[in-house]
Amino acid sequence: MYNMDRLYEAVAERGHVCVGLDTAVEYIPPRELSNAASVARAILAFNRALVKATIDVAACYKVQIAYYEAMGLEGLKIYADTLYCLRGQGALVIADIKRGDIADTARRYAQAHFEGDFEADFVTLSPYMGMDSIEPWFDYAETAGKGAFVLMRTSNRGMLDFEYLQLQNTPGHTPRSTPAPGAAAEDLAGAPLRLYDAVGDKLGALARAHTGRHGYGAFGAVVGVSPKSGAEREEVAAIRSRYANLFFLIPGYGAQGGAAEDAALLLRDGNGGVVNASRSILRAWTAELKATGKAYQGPDCEADLRFAAEAARRAVITMRDDIRAAAGHRES
Numbered sequence: 491m492y493n494m495d496r497l498y499e500a501v502a503e504r505g506h507v508c509v510g511l512d513t514a515v516e517y518i519p520p521r522e523l524s525n526a527a528s529v530a531r532a533i534l535a536f537n538r539a540l541v542k543a544t545i546d547v548a549a550c551y552k553v554q555i556a557y558y559e560a561m562g563l564e565g566l567k568i569y570a571d572t573l574y575c576l577r578g579q580g581a582l583v584i585a586d587i588k589r590g591d592i593a594d595t596a597r598r599y600a601q602a603h604f605e606g607d608f609e610a611d612f613v614t615l616s617p618y619m620g621m622d623s624i625e626p627w628f629d630y631a632e633t634a635g636k637g638a639f640v641l642m643r644t645s646n647r648g649m650l651d652f653e654y655l656q657l658q659n660t661p662g663h664t665p666r667s668t669p670a671p672g673a674a675a676e677d678l679a680g681a682p683l684r685l686y687d688a689v690g691d692k693l694g695a696l697a698r699a700h701t702g703r704h705g706y707g708a709f710g711a712v713v714g715v716s717p718k719s720g721a722e723r724e725e726v727a728a729i730r731s732r733y734a735n736l737f738f739l740i741p742g743y744g745a746q747g748g749a750a751e752d753a754a755l756l757l758r759d760g761n762g763g764v765v766n767a768s769r770s771i772l773r774a775w776t777a778e779l780k781a782t783g784k785a786y787q788g789p790d791c792e793a794d795l796r797f798a799a800e801a802a803r804r805a806v807i808t809m810r811d812d813i814r815a816a817a818g819h820r821e822s
Contacts, residue, residue, distance in 0.1 A: 491635055491702070491703065492631060492635050492637060492700075492702040492708040493582065493611045493612060493635045493636055493637040493708075494637045494702050494704075494706050494707065494708055494709075494710060494737050495702040495703050495704055495706075496582060496611075496635075497549065497550060497582055497611075497612075497637070497737065497764065498702075498704040498706060498737065498761055498762075499704075500549040500550060500582055501549045501761050501763075501764060502761060504546065504547055504548060504549050504810075505547065505548075505549060505810035505811075505813065505814060506549060506753070506757070506763065506764055506765045506810065506813045506814070506817075507547070507548045507549055507764070507765060507767065507806050507809050507810045507813070508548070508549060508550050508551065508552050508584065508739070508764040508765060508766040508767070509540070509541075509544055509548045509550075509551045509552070509766075509767070509768075509771055509802075509806060510551075510552045510553075510554065510586075510766050510767060510768030510769075510771070510772075511537050511540070511541075511551055511552065511553045511554070511572060511768070511772075512552075512553075512554040512557050512586075512768040512769075512772070513533045513536060513537055513557055513772060514557060514772075515529050515532075515533070517536070517769075517772045517773055517776075518532050518533065518536050519536075519775070519791065519794035519795060519797075519798055520794075521790070521791040521794050522535060522536065522791040522794050522795055524791075525791045528564060529561065530561050530564040530565050530567070530568045531568070533561075533568055534568045534571055534572060534575075535795060536795065536798065537568075537572045537575065538572075538575050539795045539796065539798065539799040540771075540772070540798070540799050540802045541575055541576060541579055541581065542579070542799065543799035543800060543802055543803040544771075544799075544802055544803050544806050545579050545580075545581060547803065547806050547807055547810060548581075548806055549582070549764050550581065550582040550583065550584060550611075550612075550764055551576050551581050551582070551583055551584065552583075552584040552585075552586050552739075552766050552768075553569065553572055553573065553576075553583065553584070553585055553586060553610070554586040554768075555569060555585060555586060555587050558572075569608070570607040570608055573585070573607075573608060573609065573610060577609070582611045582612070583610040583611050583612070584610065584611070584612040584613070584614065584639065584739065585603050585608065585610035585612065585613045585614070586613075586614045587599075587603060587613050587614060588614050588615065588616050588641065589603075589613065589614075589615055589616065590615060590616030590617065590618060590619055590623050591619065591623060592619055592620070592622050592623045592626075593622070593626075596622075596623055596625075596626035596627065597626040599627075600626050600627045600629070600630055604627075604630045604634065604636050611636065611637065612636070612637040612638055612639060613627065613636075613638050613639075614638065614639050614640075614641065614712060614739070615627065615638050615639070615640045615641065616640075616641050617640050617641060617642075617689050617692070617693075618652075621692055621696075624638070624640065624696075624709070627709075628696075628700075628708070628709065631700060631708040631709065632700070632708075635708075636708075637708055637709060637710065638709045638710070639709070639710050639711060639712045639737075639738075639739040640689065640693055640709060640710070640711055640712065641689070641711075641712045642686050642689045642690050642693070642711035642712055642713055643684075643686040643690075643711075643712075643713050643714060643729065644712060644714045644741070645714025645715060645716045645741050645742030645748065646714070649714070652685060653684065653685050653686045654684050654685065654686070655684065655685045656682040656683065656684060657682070657683040657684065657685065657687065657688060658682075687732075689711070690711060690729070690732065690733045690736065693707070693709060693710075693711055693733070693736055694707075694732075694733050694735060694736060696709060697709065697710075697735040697736055698735060701735065704761075705734075705735060706735055706736065706737040706762065707735055707736060707737070710736050710737035710738055710739060711733065711736045711737075711738055711739070712738070712739045712740075712741065713726075713729060713738045713739075713740060713756055713763075714740065714741050714742040714748075715740050715741070715742040715743055715748035715749075715752040715753045715755075715756060715765070716742050716747065716748060716752070723752075723755060726752070726755045726756060727755050729756070730755060730756050730757070730758055730762075734758060737762055737763060738756050738762060738763035738764075739763070739764060739766060740753055740756050740763050740764065740765045740766065741766045743765050743766065743767045743770075743809070744767040744768075744769065744770030744771075744809070749816075750809070750812035750813045750815070750816040751816045753765045753813055753816070754813060754816035754817040757813075757817050760814075760817045760818065765809070765813055767805075767809060770805060770809075771802050771805045771806060771809075772802065774798075774801040774802050774804065774805035775797055775798040775801035775802070777801075777805075778801050778804075
């Protein structure tokens with residue numbers, strides 16, 4: 491059984507939310523920060539509180555390693571402890587590491603993040619050195635069920651620099667004028683293929699060779715939610731149709747501007763993707779205070795953490811329900 495099958499089932503049970511533990515010092519309640527032995531220890535306590543509060547309403551968690559690497563050796567220890575906490579709660583974990591090297595280097599990276607202190611269920615990968623930067627990771631899919639999300643069409647402004655370069659007369663890639671298997675007839679017929687299509691086509695072929703019990707490949711794709719116009723919405727819907735066998739990790743929600751209706755375009759039959767949010771969940775407690783115009787006056791730092799965790803839980807539930815409603819409206 492692939493971890494992607496487990497993720498599909500988690501979405502069906504608990505909704506589409508992927509909680510991003512991209513935890514920065516400014517997200518921590520001040521009293522907790524001042525009373526903790528170190529910044530890193532305060533971040534770990536914050537992470538643990540949020541995981542405990544959201545474990546039954548989140549499909550998975552994504553931990554961005556950069557936030558922990560920036561704190562040096564103690565930060566990497568906190569990263570490992572956060573992963574250990576998540577695994578202990580039975581959570582599915584995406585290590586957001588964006589590795590993209592080849593040969594023995596890739597195998598060592600895979601060993602580092604699919605085994606030992608930094609073990610996760612999924613990783614994020616960059617494909618731009620070619621499929622031989624992906625293949626060493628795939629051994630772990632077959633032996634241990636591990637998964638990955640490969641950068642395909644992201645949600646940042648710079649995606650236009652490379653991901654949108656047009657492909658011309660490229661062998662091995664189905665042109666949009668001939669919809670791929672399972673694609674809708676209106677799949678942007680006649681529109682040029684982009685570099686992200688080349689990535690998607692390679693991943694789609696990999697998925698067809700290694701399909702799990704719910705019809706998705708062991709490895710999926712990162713596809714960001716950022717549509718603002720009708721044309722962009724058509725493009726996003728076409729991506730979902732063209733790559734029906736790829737499970738999506740969907741960034742860009744919340745603080746980056748994506749809405750539930752946008753995320754729903756990248757889902758399939760109410761599943762097929764998890765939607766990541768970090769700041770809007772991690773900082774939900776500050777947003778609640780700002781909305782009320784009040785300062786929090788709990789009795790101690792433990793109460794501060796509890797308040798932050800409860801606010802995060804409310805944010806996850808609201809996000810979950812909004813996406814479910816948008817997905818249901820789209821499918822109806």
